[in-house]
Amino acid sequence: MTLTKELKKKKQPKQGMLENVMKQFEAAAEMVELNPNIKKILAVTNNELIIHFPVRMDNGDVEIFKGYRVQHNNALGPYKGGLRYHPTIDIDSVKALAMWMTWKTSLAGLPYGGAKGGIQMDPKKYSHAELERITRRFTYALGENIGPEHDIPAPDVNTNAQTMAWIADTYMSTKAPSERSKNQHVVTGKPIGSGGLEGRDRATGFGVYLTIKYWAESQNMDLKNKTFIVQGFGNVGYWAAHFLELEGAKMVGVQDAFGSIANEEGISVEHLFEFTKNNQGAVQGFPGSTAVLKEDFFGLDCDICIPAALGNQITAENASQIKAFLIAEGANGPTTVEAEKILQERGVTVIPDILCNSGGVIGSYFEWLQNRNGELWELDEILIKLDKKIKEVFRKVLLTSQDKQIDLRSAAYFIAIERIEKAYIQRGIFP
Amino acid sequence: MNHTLERSLCQDCRFVQSCNLTSNKTFIWSCSEYELAKADTKKETKKINKTFDQVLNEPTVALI
Numbered sequence: 313m314t315l316t317k318e319l320k321k322k323k324q325p326k327q328g329m330l331e332n333v334m335k336q337f338e339a340a341a342e343m344v345e346l347n348p349n350i351k352k353i354l355a356v357t358n359n360e361l362i363i364h365f366p367v368r369m370d371n372g373d374v375e376i377f378k379g380y381r382v383q384h385n386n387a388l389g390p391y392k393g394g395l396r397y398h399p400t401i402d403i404d405s406v407k408a409l410a411m412w413m414t415w416k417t418s419l420a421g422l423p424y425g426g427a428k429g430g431i432q433m434d435p436k437k438y439s440h441a442e443l444e445r446i447t448r449r450f451t452y453a454l455g456e457n458i459g460p461e462h463d464i465p466a467p468d469v470n471t472n473a474q475t476m477a478w479i480a481d482t483y484m485s486t487k488a489p490s491e492r493s494k495n496q497h498v499v500t501g502k503p504i505g506s507g508g509l510e511g512r513d514r515a516t517g518f519g520v521y522l523t524i525k526y527w528a529e530s531q532n533m534d535l536k537n538k539t540f541i542v543q544g545f546g547n548v549g550y551w552a553a554h555f556l557e558l559e560g561a562k563m564v565g566v567q568d569a570f571g572s573i574a575n576e577e578g579i580s581v582e583h584l585f586e587f588t589k590n591n592q593g594a595v596q597g598f599p600g601s602t603a604v605l606k607e608d609f610f611g612l613d614c615d616i617c618i619p620a621a622l623g624n625q626i627t628a629e630n631a632s633q634i635k636a637f638l639i640a641e642g643a644n645g646p647t648t649v650e651a652e653k654i655l656q657e658r659g660v661t662v663i664p665d666i667l668c669n670s671g672g673v674i675g676s677y678f679e680w681l682q683n684r685n686g687e688l689w690e691l692d693e694i695l696i697k698l699d700k701k702i703k704e705v706f707r708k709v710l711l712t713s714q715d716k717q718i719d720l721r722s723a724a725y726f727i728a729i730e731r732i733e734k735a736y737i738q739r740g741i742f743p
Numbered sequence: 744m745n746h747t748l749e750r751s752l753c754q755d756c757r758f759v760q761s762c763n764l765t766s767n768k769t770f771i772w773s774c775s776e777y778e779l780a781k782a783d784t785k786k787e788t789k790k791i792n793k794t795f796d797q798v799l800n801e802p803t804v805a806l807i
Contacts, residue, residue, distance in 0.1 A: 570761070622764055645773070
């Protein structure tokens with residue numbers, strides 16, 4: 313095979329995350345009747361950084377890593393978005409995720425733009441010390457392309473509070489001693505002892521619960537004795553279920569990576585959580601529950617369905633089996649476009665991901681504010697502020713949806729894009 | 744299955760074989776259940792920084 317042929321063969325069409333995000337943007341832009349000039353701006357990213365940087369391994373060898381940071385838009389404020397360490401990330405997926413962040417922060421009414429980044433690598437191949445050096449070297453290589461008032465990374469896949477602490481420490485170390493503490497908010501998602509936010513773990517799940525609560529209120533519905541099922545019993549699923557249970561709702565089904573369980577009499581969220589701790593994190597075998605087949609899970613009899621695990625779960629194949637009247641998207645992109653059409657025809661309401669799981673990014677904003685103002689907020693105070701913010705955003709989405717006779721997802725995109733458009737119109741285009 | 748996993752988080756998730764959440768493992772980019780699989784073998788590390796004693800005990804090369 314000739315070299316040209318070989319190169320052509322390698323250039324396979326990429327799988328469509330970017331394509332999907334662009335399609336959603338096109339549809340929303342059309343709906344908002346977005347100014348064509350602003351559409352041109354939003355259809356592309358502001359900055360795309362690809363950095364190759366060397367790191368010395370434990371055995372003395374030097375390895376070169378490829379890091380990315382894509383800054384999609386900053387019309388509303390500093391860029392904001394996660395950093396992930398994964399072998400499959402590439403520029404296109406990072407671009408798509410950065411764009412998604414722009415809509416999310418805009419909808420939440422935060423003074424942020426959208427960004428995403430990461431390092432193309434398999435973290436399990438590296439020791440703790442190597443991961444620390446990789447993170448610190450990447451931070452150094454990013455230099456002034458990140459900053460507390462410019463671009464604020466956060467944890468994502470395979471990165472955590474420890475990773476953020478290393479980034480903050482490295483970034484702060486590059487500053488003059490008197491400037492260091494002013495730069496702590498260069499990242500969010502830090503450990504509590506290092507400027508992190510109390511209750512950041514439950515922020516997303518609490519937000520999911522709040523959107524359900526406010527939707528129920530808008531329908532004059534009491535959540536007491538309403539039944540719900542949760543896919544994913546991690547940070548999002550568990551906390552959403554926890555708060556719903558406090559409200560008097562009854563969990564009747566749970567699915568995690570190991571299996572699915574159901575009990576129409578109700579599954580105690582706290583008992584199940586305790587059980588999973590001694591059962592290698594799995595819900596399977598919880599006393600009093602019965603096992604359910606993977607394909608039957610979404611068909612369980614319930615009022616509310618919370619997909620809080622992964623994307624593409626509610627599809628054209630299972631959408632007609634869903635008995636719930638409300639779907640709260642705790643995960644990112646759990647409902648396919650085809651499935652949503654079926655659900656709409658059947659009168660099922662979907663609280664869209666960019667609204668439903670925005671508690672996480674709002675929590676990040678609170679951490680940033682806390683650091684920026686040199687304050688320490690208490691948990692109760694944080695939950696009250698989160699509640700206020702989500703209530704406000706939910707109200708806006710609901711009113712737009714009623715006013716324009718569109719579904720909640722379209723309304724959410726409408727608000728997100730319109731807010732950015734307004735900022736551009738007010739400011740104009742330089743020069 | 745390997746080729747379909749190429750660009751998915753499932754690729755290095757420890758639940759990939761038995762995952763009950765999805766049979767579509769082709770392009771999952773976000774998952775709350777995702778957990779990084781542990782490396783099969785402990786990473787081999789070889790020490791290259793010689794200690795002071797090792798350097799001292801090394802045979803010296805005679806200069807001609």
